[in-house]
Amino acid sequence: MNTNIGRRDLLKLASIGGVVFASGLVGRSHAGAADAPDFFFLQLSDSHWGFAGPPNPDAAVTLPKAVETVNSLDIKPDFIVFTGDLTQITDDTNERRRRMTEFKAIVGKLKVKEVRFLAGEHDASLDLGATYKEFFGAPYYSFDLKGVHFIALDNVSDPASRLGEGQIDWLRQDLASHDKSQKIVVLAHRPLFDLYPEWDWATVDGSAALELLAPFAHVTVFYGHIHQENHHMTGHIAHHSAKSLIFPLPAPGATPKRTPVPWNPAEPYSGLGFRSIKTDMAKSDYAIVEYSVVRRS
Numbered sequence: 637m638n639t640n641i642g643r644r645d646l647l648k649l650a651s652i653g654g655v656v657f658a659s660g661l662v663g664r665s666h667a668g669a670a671d672a673p674d675f676f677f678l679q680l681s682d683s684h685w686g687f688a689g690p691p692n693p694d695a696a697v698t699l700p701k702a703v704e705t706v707n708s709l710d711i712k713p714d715f716i717v718f719t720g721d722l723t724q725i726t727d728d729t730n731e732r733r734r735r736m737t738e739f740k741a742i743v744g745k746l747k748v749k750e751v752r753f754l755a756g757e758h759d760a761s762l763d764l765g766a767t768y769k770e771f772f773g774a775p776y777y778s779f780d781l782k783g784v785h786f787i788a789l790d791n792v793s794d795p796a797s798r799l800g801e802g803q804i805d806w807l808r809q810d811l812a813s814h815d816k817s818q819k820i821v822v823l824a825h826r827p828l829f830d831l832y833p834e835w836d837w838a839t840v841d842g843s844a845a846l847e848l849l850a851p852f853a854h855v856t857v858f859y860g861h862i863h864q865e866n867h868h869m870t871g872h873i874a875h876h877s878a879k880s881l882i883f884p885l886p887a888p889g890a891t892p893k894r895t896p897v898p899w900n901p902a903e904p905y906s907g908l909g910f911r912s913i914k915t916d917m918a919k920s921d922y923a924i925v926e927y928s929v930v931r932r933s
Contacts, residue, residue: 675782676914678716681860682880686724686735691883691896698929699742702881705931707747716748719860720825721756736771756825757792765793776803778810785814788823791839797826798840807848822857829870832888837862846870879909881929905929
């Protein structure tokens with residue numbers, strides 16, 4: 637697998653999506669950065685497998701079409717992460733297991749070496765994440781890839797939208813072994829800051845996590861939940877939300893209620909998509925490339 641993606645390759649990627657944001661992921665270049673390999677990963681979010689309704693009359697095929705689009709990319713990512721709401725909520729445990737089984741079978745067709753998962757409140761809030769853990773393992777964890785420390789947080793298993801003291805203590809211990817110059821990417825479902833608490837677009841104790849992350853010079857957060865792009869800064873920490881694979885939602889507070897944007901049969905899949913995040917370790921920056929669910933010809 638060739639993961640040394642140059643700017644010419646990035647333009648190839650942009651031809652089927654669009655570079656919508658570029659900024660410093662790792663701050664200024666430092667000694668040894670030129671020797672670190674570039675890499676990129678894909679973020680998909682909010683597939684809500686099992687959903688049915690007018691906001692997406694093609695809900696039964698949207699996720700498979702997204703998998704097909706990912707598999708058609710000329711350059712394969714180092715890994716793929718789904719940032720929550722893998723399935724549509726249900727209070728029937730057997731139905732929840734059925735949906736998770738089907739979801740795993742569909743994404744199992746992705747032609748990539750590694751796929752990682754986070755829970756969403758639709759997956760985990762009704763049983764404190766018990767079923768999710770049966771299918772996908774630990775709800776929060778960390779891993780390292782080519783000089784970047786990734787932290788996946790769980791702000792959904794607690795129905796009160798909290799990380800909880802136990803997870804915050806875990807995060808403190810996880811960060812304790814890293815130098816303050818460590819490059820960190822945080823993955824979450826809900827935003828860690830108060831984007832729009834009235835719509836549950838916040839994490840009650842997210843500020844505690846951000847306080848632990850604040851001493852680190854190079855932190856970026858990628859999350860889902862709000863079914864649209866949103867780029868926000870808390871101090872020097874950048875937060876980027878991803879589009880949904882099922883239906884878009886209105887901008888924060890733009891409508892009286894948090895209701896899906898109506899399906900447009902003239903432009904099916906409008907507002908839906910996924911993204912790649914490409915790092916340039918030598919230049920100490922990254923670019924986000926947005927893709928449509930269905931690949932444009």
